[in-house]
Amino acid sequence: MSTPDLTVRIGAMTMKNPVMIASGIFGYGDEFRGLADYGDLGALVLKTITPEPRPGNPPAHRTVETPGGMLNAIGLENVGLEAFVRDKLPAALEYGTNIIASIAGDTPEQFADCARALDGSEVAAIEMNISCPNVKKGGMAFGVDAEASAEVTAAARAATRKPIIPKLTPNVTDIAAVAVACEKAGADAVSLINTFSAMAIDVETRRPLLAAGTGGLSGPAIRPAAVCRVYQVAQAVNVPVIGMGGIWNASDALEFIIAGASAVAVGTALYADPSVAHRVLAGIRGYLERHAIESIEHLVGSLQL
Amino acid sequence: MTHPEDASPPGPPPSSGSGALRLQARILESESLPAAHHRLLLRAPQIVPRAQPGQFLHIWCHPPDEIERPPCAAILRRPYSIARLVPPEEVEILFRVRGTGGRLLAAKAVGDSLDVIGPLGRGFSISPDLRVAIVVAGGVGLAPAPFLVGRLVETRARVILLAGAETDDKIPFRVDRPRPGRATLPDLEALGAEVTFASESVEGILITAVAEARFGELPEENAAMFAIGPRAMLRRLAEVTGTHIPLQVSLEERMACGLGACRSCVVPTTGQSGYQTVCRDGPVFDASEIDWERLTS
Numbered sequence: 001m002s003t004p005d006l007t008v009r010i011g012a013m014t015m016k017n018p019v020m021i022a023s024g025i026f027g028y029g030d031e032f033r034g035l036a037d038y039g040d041l042g043a044l045v046l047k048t049i050t051p052e053p054r055p056g057n058p059p060a061h062r063t064v065e066t067p068g069g070m071l072n073a074i075g076l077e078n079v080g081l082e083a084f085v086r087d088k089l090p091a092a093l094e095y096g097t098n099i100i101a102s103i104a105g106d107t108p109e110q111f112a113d114c115a116r117a118l119d120g121s122e123v124a125a126i127e128m129n130i131s132c133p134n135v136k137k138g139g140m141a142f143g144v145d146a147e148a149s150a151e152v153t154a155a156a157r158a159a160t161r162k163p164i165i166p167k168l169t170p171n172v173t174d175i176a177a178v179a180v181a182c183e184k185a186g187a188d189a190v191s192l193i194n195t196f197s198a199m200a201i202d203v204e205t206r207r208p209l210l211a212a213g214t215g216g217l218s219g220p221a222i223r224p225a226a227v228c229r230v231y232q233v234a235q236a237v238n239v240p241v242i243g244m245g246g247i248w249n250a251s252d253a254l255e256f257i258i259a260g261a262s263a264v265a266v267g268t269a270l271y272a273d274p275s276v277a278h279r280v281l282a283g284i285r286g287y288l289e290r291h292a293i294e295s296i297e298h299l300v301g302s303l304q305l
Numbered sequence: 306m307t308h309p310e311d312a313s314p315p316g317p318p319p320s321s322g323s324g325a326l327r328l329q330a331r332i333l334e335s336e337s338l339p340a341a342h343h344r345l346l347l348r349a350p351q352i353v354p355r356a357q358p359g360q361f362l363h364i365w366c367h368p369p370d371e372i373e374r375p376p377c378a379a380i381l382r383r384p385y386s387i388a389r390l391v392p393p394e395e396v397e398i399l400f401r402v403r404g405t406g407g408r409l410l411a412a413k414a415v416g417d418s419l420d421v422i423g424p425l426g427r428g429f430s431i432s433p434d435l436r437v438a439i440v441v442a443g444g445v446g447l448a449p450a451p452f453l454v455g456r457l458v459e460t461r462a463r464v465i466l467l468a469g470a471e472t473d474d475k476i477p478f479r480v481d482r483p484r485p486g487r488a489t490l491p492d493l494e495a496l497g498a499e500v501t502f503a504s505e506s507v508e509g510i511l512i513t514a515v516a517e518a519r520f521g522e523l524p525e526e527n528a529a530m531f532a533i534g535p536r537a538m539l540r541r542l543a544e545v546t547g548t549h550i551p552l553q554v555s556l557e558e559r560m561a562c563g564l565g566a567c568r569s570c571v572v573p574t575t576g577q578s579g580y581q582t583v584c585r586d587g588p589v590f591d592a593s594e595i596d597w598e599r600l601t602s
């Protein structure tokens with residue numbers, strides 16, 4: 001049989017394969033250069049940026065390892081929109097694959113400002129981080145409320161023709177309702193999940209291990225919970241779903257795809273294995289060949305109940 | 306007096322990527338040392354010509370061929386300083402076995418391989434005109450000392466090593482006590498350094514006192530101090546050295562990527578940026594770059 005078709009379409013963005021790198025993991029793209037050819041991947045999502053630079057949370061510590069995962073409370077440290085477009089984006093575009101910017105702000109207007117500023121840039125799409133658990137304002141404050149999520153999505157929609165992809169938080173009772181609200185407000189796709197609110201305590205000192213007190217849990221520990229959220233959302237919306245949360249190998253990624261994800265992103269696993277996304281991609285290709293599936297599309301949401 | 310900026314840097318972080326390699330390094334020697342220390346000698350010929358003292362390796366502690374299986378513990382790599390180079394092919398690390406990562410590494414056998422990324426970070430900047438170098442190393446901060454001392458000796462500088470640990474056996478080197486109160490570390494003396502070892506020091510205060518006492522011996526210029534150890538010790542050193550002598554310090558912080566991407570490992574710095582990464586901007590910083598007030602212990 002011929003080689004399987006791995007192409008994925010998200011709004012106006014075409015990806016040569018469904019494997020992406022999740023926001024915040026990969027910095028602005030340059031830091032990992034040389035460790036693998038990241039241009040081989042379907043898309044690279046860069047660190048979330050805000051209209052103005054942010055220093056992030058105080059250190060000592062911003063991350064802590066936990067069983068099968070890690071907590072982070074980086075606090076959206078970023079160079080700001082202007083420096084991003086001027087200094088960071090050109091180098092990321094050199095990878096020659098889709099570059100997705102991730103934006104955040106304290107208000108719907110700030111999301112719109114970022115989206116507008118990126119409209120004329122060469123980013124392939126814009127992910128909207130309405131799910132960061134590590135900032136007081138904005139971030140997850142929008143994502144936990146369906147109406148607020150819709151409002152932010154609509155504001156960005158009005159500001160750009162680029163595909164917009166709200167990124168959802170699992171820290172809600174009904175994630176599908178938030179996804180539907182975003183879809184109605186004009187989202188081209190949704191991505192999920194961001195991290196779970198989480199905490200770890202040093203019992204000797206009785207202090208939190210993260211300087212910020214609480215953070216977000218990522219890594220293999222959250223994978224089954226993430227697959228479940230992706231399944232729930234994929235049942236509820238018609239736009240493509242980008243699935244992530246604890247993906248470590250091709251089999252993990254295939255779970256997300258079978259549950260309804262059109263594309264997948266790797267996060268925490270990249271810290272262990274800078275080639276994890278390539279490993280996942282090769283494994284997906286092998287799986288499609290082995291099962292004589294002509295196109296990845298046929299596998300999406302193919303869960304047998 | 307020279308400042309570290311004047312010295313030829315050992316290689317600033319490259320503008321693109323980390324310049325680091327990922328490779329499988331075979332373990333040539335694995336040795337348990339006193340007080341839960343351990344030494345591994347690795348075959349890593351690609352690292353040897355690139356490495357600078359103060360740089361580190363980011364090590365996957367599980368078997369390389371098991372990287373496809375997510376482990377429950379130690380899902381992140383562990384940073385360890387390059388302790389020594391044995392050209393043309395060998396690199397050594399020295400570590401205290403504390404948690405899961407250290408235990409996994411200490412249990413490796415000769416012939417096993419490690420998945421290593423390195424060399425990473427900005428190492429010590431060593432001026433070729435150096436006349437006197439004082440190295441202050443506390444506790445497991447002694448790990449990178451052999452590499453640093455070796456390079457300093459090559460510049461023909463007089464190298465004074467002030468080493469300290471809570472007890473003699475808390476350091477991975479042979480300690481001799483020719484007379485009471487005076488100890489030496491023959492392993493490091495063999496490299497050509499004048500060594501003073503103090504084992505009573507609490508948080509490096511004693512070392513600091515020793516360091517102060519030596520200021521009188523310093524030439525007006527071309528002297529430099531290099532410090533590795535607990536933050537309290539580094540902070541005291543930064544206070545007492547003031548403008549007497551340029552001081553470079555090596556810092557530790559929790560890491561995830563080790564490449565400057567995730568912003569996990571930042572320390573507060575002076576100047577506009579506010580925070581810099583230990584993994585990429587450091588681990589070695591000029592003491593004047595650090596905002597000591599905001600640096601938590």
Ligand SMILES: Cc1cc2nc3c(=O)[nH]c(=O)nc-3n(C[C@H](O)[C@H](O)[C@H](O)COP(=O)(O)OP(=O)(O)OC[C@H]3O[C@@H](n4cnc5c(N)ncnc54)[C@H](O)[C@@H]3O)c2cc1C
Nearest residue numbers: 383384385386399400401404405406407448557558559588
């Ligand atoms: C640049 C750098 C160089 C280092 N060089 C050496 C060396 O040469 N020899 C040596 O013995 N140790 C060194 N350390 C400390 C060493 O990285 C930790 O002891 C090690 O990560 C502990 O891992 P573990 O699983 O054994 O312990 P655990 O306590 O189980 O580790 C839990 C988590 O905390 C992190 N962690 C714990 N202690 C530290 C620390 N001090 N610094 C950073 N992360 C930490 C671990 O990486 C892991 O993610 C260095 C640290 C840094 C940042």
Ligand SMILES: Cc1cc2nc3c(=O)[nH]c(=O)nc-3n(C[C@H](O)[C@H](O)[C@H](O)COP(=O)(O)O)c2cc1C
Nearest residue numbers: 022023024048072129193194218219245246267268
């Ligand atoms: C250190 C770190 C920083 C992150 N920063 C961001 C960010 O800036 N924006 C964002 O949308 N998600 C961020 N995330 C969340 C990831 O993109 C991803 O959604 C999450 O980690 C789950 O995937 P994983 O389990 O594969 O890591 C971050 C995660 C980590 C571990």
Ligand code: FES
Nearest residue numbers: 561563565568584
């Ligand atoms: S460990 Fe990721 S920036 Fe230093």
